[in-house]
Amino acid sequence: MNNTLLSLTIAILFGIGTFLILRRDIVRVIIGLGVLSHAVNLLIVSTGVFDGTTVPIITDDGGHGAAEATGTVFTDTLSQGILAPVLEAGHHVQYVDPLVQALVLTAIVISLATTAFILILAYRIYEEYGTTDIRELRRLWG
Amino acid sequence: MIALEDHLPIILIATPILMASLMVLLRKHPGVQKALSVSVSFILAILSVLLLLQVWSGGIQAYEVGEWGKYGIILVADLLSSGMVVLTSFVSFLALIYSLDYIEEKSLSASYYPLFSLLVAGLNGSFLTGDIFNLFVFFEILLLSSCGLVIANEKGGVTKSSDKMEATFKYLILNMVSSIVMLIAVASLYATTGTLNMADISVKLSAMSAAGTLPWHVFAIALMFVVVFGNKAAIFPLHYWLPDVHPTAPSPISAMLSGVLIKVGAYGMLRVFFLIFIDTLYIFKPVIIYLALATIVVGAISAVAQTDVKRLLAYSSVSQIGYVFLGIGFGSVYGLTAALVYLVNHAIAKSMLFLTSGGIIHHAGTRDMRKMGGMVDSAPFMSMMFLVGAMSIAGLPPMGGFIAKFQLFDAGIGEQYYFAIAIALIFAVFTLFYMFRAMLLMFWGEKRDVAEHGEYSTHGTSPLMAVPIVILALMIVVFGLYAEPLIALANATANQILDPQPYIDAVMTRVVR
Numbered sequence: 088m089n090n091t092l093l094s095l096t097i098a099i100l101f102g103i104g105t106f107l108i109l110r111r112d113i114v115r116v117i118i119g120l121g122v123l124s125h126a127v128n129l130l131i132v133s134t135g136v137f138d139g140t141t142v143p144i145i146t147d148d149g150g151h152g153a154a155e156a157t158g159t160v161f162t163d164t165l166s167q168g169i170l171a172p173v174l175e176a177g178h179h180v181q182y183v184d185p186l187v188q189a190l191v192l193t194a195i196v197i198s199l200a201t202t203a204f205i206l207i208l209a210y211r212i213y214e215e216y217g218t219t220d221i222r223e224l225r226r227l228w229g
Numbered sequence: 230m231i232a233l234e235d236h237l238p239i240i241l242i243a244t245p246i247l248m249a250s251l252m253v254l255l256r257k258h259p260g261v262q263k264a265l266s267v268s269v270s271f272i273l274a275i276l277s278v279l280l281l282l283q284v285w286s287g288g289i290q291a292y293e294v295g296e297w298g299k300y301g302i303i304l305v306a307d308l309l310s311s312g313m314v315v316l317t318s319f320v321s322f323l324a325l326i327y328s329l330d331y332i333e334e335k336s337l338s339a340s341y342y343p344l345f346s347l348l349v350a351g352l353n354g355s356f357l358t359g360d361i362f363n364l365f366v367f368f369e370i371l372l373l374s375s376c377g378l379v380i381a382n383e384k385g386g387v388t389k390s391s392d393k394m395e396a397t398f399k400y401l402i403l404n405m406v407s408s409i410v411m412l413i414a415v416a417s418l419y420a421t422t423g424t425l426n427m428a429d430i431s432v433k434l435s436a437m438s439a440a441g442t443l444p445w446h447v448f449a450i451a452l453m454f455v456v457v458f459g460n461k462a463a464i465f466p467l468h469y470w471l472p473d474v475h476p477t478a479p480s481p482i483s484a485m486l487s488g489v490l491i492k493v494g495a496y497g498m499l500r501v502f503f504l505i506f507i508d509t510l511y512i513f514k515p516v517i518i519y520l521a522l523a524t525i526v527v528g529a530i531s532a533v534a535q536t537d538v539k540r541l542l543a544y545s546s547v548s549q550i551g552y553v554f555l556g557i558g559f560g561s562v563y564g565l566t567a568a569l570v571y572l573v574n575h576a577i578a579k580s581m582l583f584l585t586s587g588g589i590i591h592h593a594g595t596r597d598m599r600k601m602g603g604m605v606d607s608a609p610f611m612s613m614m615f616l617v618g619a620m621s622i623a624g625l626p627p628m629g630g631f632i633a634k635f636q637l638f639d640a641g642i643g644e645q646y647y648f649a650i651a652i653a654l655i656f657a658v659f660t661l662f663y664m665f666r667a668m669l670l671m672f673w674g675e676k677r678d679v680a681e682h683g684e685y686s687t688h689g690t691s692p693l694m695a696v697p698i699v700i701l702a703l704m705i706v707v708f709g710l711y712a713e714p715l716i717a718l719a720n721a722t723a724n725q726i727l728d729p730q731p732y733i734d735a736v737m738t739r740v741v742r
Binding site for chain 1: 362366369372373376377389390391392394395396397398399401402405406409412413416417419420425473477
């Protein structure tokens with residue numbers, strides 16, 4: 088996994104998201120929030136690559152016959168003739184934590200719901216105020 | 230029959246979620262909705278008290294959702310979380326009764342009941358969960374349902390819907406940014422420790438700290454949690470959404486937001502900092518204290534200048550949550566006890582004041598206090614109740630607020646935080662001033678200029694609106710005159726917070742299959 092490239096992508100996405108949030112147009116702010124939440128999703132996925140020692144995968148099956156921790160996971164490497172989940176003996180690959188992908192799935196669904204809600208809200212604000220300029224939203228001031 | 234007492238934590242979360250979907254299906258039958266939601270809310274209040282009694286007598290309870298041991302989601306009921314659940318269930322039950330007569334019928338049956346149930350589910354869930362990512366999920370449930378509820382229409386329509394949208398927009402944007410920050414913090418914490426279970430994280434971080442290998446970025450993560458919970462609780466640099474959102478929400482929802490929802494921030498602070506980041510606390514205690522002092526000062530000064538009754542109450546909430554955080558910042562048993570007593574008393578008094586302000590707004594037809602006056606003759610009930618609430622918030626002797634403030638200042642002096650206590654005392658005088666300024670403007674003095682502003686409405690307070698207010702007012706007086714049980718409970722809770730070992734044992738000794 089090319090972690091430098093991944094980190095760079097995440098950083099650039101964070102930058103773009105922050106820039107868009109600071110704009111005056113409501114729609115750009117919302118797009119910025121979307122970009123930011125995807126940057127966070129990438130960040131979560133990037134935490135899922137381990138060197139094999141700290142992964143929360145239970146390798147022991149609870150005493151029903153010893154299951155040896157083989158240190159193998161299911162990664163396709165077609166050039167070596169490995170097709171998941173069938174793995175030849177003796178192959179040792181990097182762990183990829185499955186939990187973070189469940190977390191990202193949850194985070195994506197949540198950000199979908201929030202974005203849907205805020206888009207509807209932005210549309211109603213446009214109807215009420217006749218503008219998408221965020222500086223015009225100042226009726227509550229004072 | 231399944232043993233009810235074994236499954237209380239999940240029942241308290243699952244029942245409101247089930248109710249939310251049932252309420253959507255039943256929207257053509259408002260009568261059924263009303264009876265069902267009120268009775269279920271009442272049952273939940275009783276069950277939450279049962280849970281608290283169980284935890285009080287039987288120790289911390291861990292409930293596995295899905296039998297995965299510490300690798301799955303665990304619900305943990307200790308004294309702090311079950312106490313907060315009791316507070317939530319109680320305030321939400323009273324707010325629900327109040328809203329039956331307060332919210333417009335159409336809005337009530339189409340969206341209000343389901344969202345209210347979801348809000349209760351989110352609150353109970355975030356108090357009971359023992360998994361930090363699950364906490365994030367429940368925060369989002371809270372956020373979305375409360376946004377929907379802020380927009381709900383009340384009868385009479387004093388607040389314009391454009392105001393509500395503007396306030397909700399601010400609330401949503403700020404809270405989305407804070408939930409992004411929370412996700413970053415959770416992801417980094419997971420990358421550091423390889424687990425999401427709060428007790429497990431605590432064990433691993435303590436081990437790292439004992440070995441002297443606590444990574445520096447743990448401090449950054451802890452700072453992110455300060456931002457997240459500070460935003461939920463409206464702590465000083467992040468409080469700007471609160472004075473817009475709480476006044477524009479319908480009064481029962483303001484009561485829920487001010488009474489319970491901002492306490493989620495205080496709860497998160499207590500849970501995360503005293504369980505997970507114990508070893509970083511020596512840096513963050515002063516940070517919390519100074520943020521709390523800034524919050525007290527800014528909230529109190531802003532509240533003095535307000536002319537809108539609900540805006541005044543909202544700024545007062547900002548100021549009062551500062552006192553709660555001050556107690557958390559002291560970090561001793563006595564300080565935490567004081568913070569918890571303060572939290573409960575403020576929740577009850579502020580919910581009651583917001584409910585009362587709903588009645589006042591109905592009566593006067595405006596939220597502007599300059600357009601009121603002399604209402605003690607036309608609305609004696611409201612003025613009585615407002616006086617009780619105002620006395621409690623200001624901290625005058627027979628009410629619960631006095632006990633809370635006394636304990637907090639006593640704790641601070643005992644811990645030799647003289648500067649903090651001096652500032653807190655000066656601004657407690659401000660509290661007294663702004664609460665009684667509101668009292669004078671609204672109830673005493675001349676009756677308002679009828680030719681310019683119109684007569685006060687003649688219909689009296691409906692019983693469904695009066696009963697919750699009276700119950701809360703009675704509780705304020707009871708907590709003031711007979712404070713021993715509450716203080717004992719708060720003291721036991723504070724001891725439990727400061728000694729996380731039983732919590733960790735209760736979670737970690739599960740059988741892993």
